Amino acid sequence: MAMPKVSPSFEEMVSTPLRASGVETLQINIGYRCNLECRHCHVQAGPQRSEAMTREVMEECLRVIRTTPFSTIDITGGSPELHPLFSWFVGECARLDRRLLVRSNGVLLLDEHCAPLLDLYVRSRTEIVLSLPHVDPQITDRQRGTGVFHRVIEAIRMLNARGYGIEGTGLPLTLVHNPAGAYLPGTQKALQSSYRAALRERYGVSFTRLFSINNMPIGRYLEYLRRTDNYEDYMRTLIKAFNPESLKGLMCRSMVSVGWNGRLYDCDFNQVLGLPIGHGLPDHISGFDKERLAGREIVIGDHCYGCTAGSGSSCQGQVA
Amino acid sequence: MGDYYEKKDLDDFENIGEYAPELGSKYFDYYGEVMKGGGLTEREKALIALAVATTQKCPYCIDAYTNLCLSLGISPGEMTEAVHVGAAMVAGIVLAHSTQMRKIIKKKEM
Numbered sequence: 473m474a475m476p477k478v479s480p481s482f483e484e485m486v487s488t489p490l491r492a493s494g495v496e497t498l499q500i501n502i503g504y505r506c507n508l509e510c511r512h513c514h515v516q517a518g519p520q521r522s523e524a525m526t527r528e529v530m531e532e533c534l535r536v537i538r539t540t541p542f543s544t545i546d547i548t549g550g551s552p553e554l555h556p557l558f559s560w561f562v563g564e565c566a567r568l569d570r571r572l573l574v575r576s577n578g579v580l581l582l583d584e585h586c587a588p589l590l591d592l593y594v595r596s597r598t599e600i601v602l603s604l605p606h607v608d609p610q611i612t613d614r615q616r617g618t619g620v621f622h623r624v625i626e627a628i629r630m631l632n633a634r635g636y637g638i639e640g641t642g643l644p645l646t647l648v649h650n651p652a653g654a655y656l657p658g659t660q661k662a663l664q665s666s667y668r669a670a671l672r673e674r675y676g677v678s679f680t681r682l683f684s685i686n687n688m689p690i691g692r693y694l695e696y697l698r699r700t701d702n703y704e705d706y707m708r709t710l711i712k713a714f715n716p717e718s719l720k721g722l723m724c725r726s727m728v729s730v731g732w733n734g735r736l737y738d739c740d741f742n743q744v745l746g747l748p749i750g751h752g753l754p755d756h757i758s759g760f761d762k763e764r765l766a767g768r769e770i771v772i773g774d775h776c777y778g779c780t781a782g783s784g785s786s787c788q789g790q791v792a
Numbered sequence: 793m794g795d796y797y798e799k800k801d802l803d804d805f806e807n808i809g810e811y812a813p814e815l816g817s818k819y820f821d822y823y824g825e826v827m828k829g830g831g832l833t834e835r836e837k838a839l840i841a842l843a844v845a846t847t848q849k850c851p852y853c854i855d856a857y858t859n860l861c862l863s864l865g866i867s868p869g870e871m872t873e874a875v876h877v878g879a880a881m882v883a884g885i886v887l888a889h890s891t892q893m894r895k896i897i898k899k900k901e902m
Contacts, residue, residue: 608867651862658864662834666865712803 473694478707482776490770495762497727499546506551508577510616514691514744517550529734530561532757537568540762548575559589566596578602578627601646607670615652628677637679644680650687654702656782660684660790683789688741688778710777718784721791724770730757738770747771802852835864843878
């Protein structure tokens with residue numbers, strides 16, 4: 473489903489081209505298969521999706537990481553644990569001595585077959601990022617599926633028992649909040665305090681920090697906005713909340729996203745929209761050229777309003 | 793009444809200082825200071841504002857503070873509790889004013 477045009481367009485709003493300021497993070501999307509079908513998912517991931525990164529592309533990624541001083545490797549999906557080569561790939565990434573971060577929906581981590589993976593996470597100090605849209609079970613389940621909230625709480629409890637999210641262990645557990653509807657999130661600081669209090673008091677579990685992320689008007693969330701006649705109101709809210717201060721911290725300015733097929737994108741959202749890195753630059757991992765990518769012009773569109781509204785939004789939470 | 797209360801009017805709120813910019817600016821500064829988290833959290837202040845918005849029957853404020861409450865992760869149940877506080881207060885205020893009625897009745901009746 474294409475986004476209807478808005479006025480002013482994002483290009484008109486920023487007036488000058490947006491450029492990368494370096495390449496600090498390589499975000500790797502290893503496939504779109506997922507055990508859940510969340511209603512806000514921009515990837516439209518689900519059990520029926522078959523897109524998966526091949527071993528050859530994974531090896532290309534590892535080759536590029538070995539020869540490029542990225543500070544962070546960020547692995548995402550779908551649910552990355554469903555990829556048959558995931559454990560091998562995480563193991564290889566862990567040997568490269570970078571900050572390694574894995575985004576998960578948490579539910580699969582409860583499966584027994586994930587125990588060796590958790591051992592690997594602990595040994596390699598891998599950061600775990602779990603999506604938890606709300607501390608109210610009904611609100612989370614409405615967005616992610618019946619029973620998901622309590623399973624994620626169980627996953628957090630199990631991760632706490634292994635040291636994740638416990639102060640002083642050096643094992644960071646990040647939770648991700650996103651609004652369960654057609655509105656913007658509040659400040660990350662306020663949301664983090666209310667999550668911390670609610671999860672401690674009601675469930676006795678803890679976490680390291682909260683990322684608050686705006687919902688992007690693409691994918692399944694766009695379908696929801698249009699079906700419920702919220703699209704125009706949401707876009708007007710995003711445009712009205714445009715914050716120029718957010719531009720300097722946007723994730724696309726310091727990150728390259730690799731799609732499951734090895735194509736390079738400025739971000740995961742552009743990946744889903746089929747907008748590869750442009751302006752004549754090599755757009756496949758096999759042709760990765762850090763020097764040229766570091767100052768590249770970012771490919772933008774009206775969906776970018778989603779990352780520049782209010783306190784801004786990125787894979788690392790709010791940016792302004 | 794459709795001509796009086798239109799959703800787009802809410803966007804015009806930032807222009808209320810149009811004919812008295814200094815006063816408008818003082819109001820917005822005051823508003824900004826009041827609504828910041830302090831002894832009360834942002835959540836508590838948003839719930840108070842929502843209760844006031846409904847008791848005062850202001851459609852703009854109800855729109856703005858319902859959205860703010862959602863943004864702050866406040867659940868519909870918590871919002872409804874706040875609205876009930878406003879409703880109970882309004883009911884109590886109405887009943888408390890019956891004191892005047894009872895005083896008059898007692899004075900007038902033989």
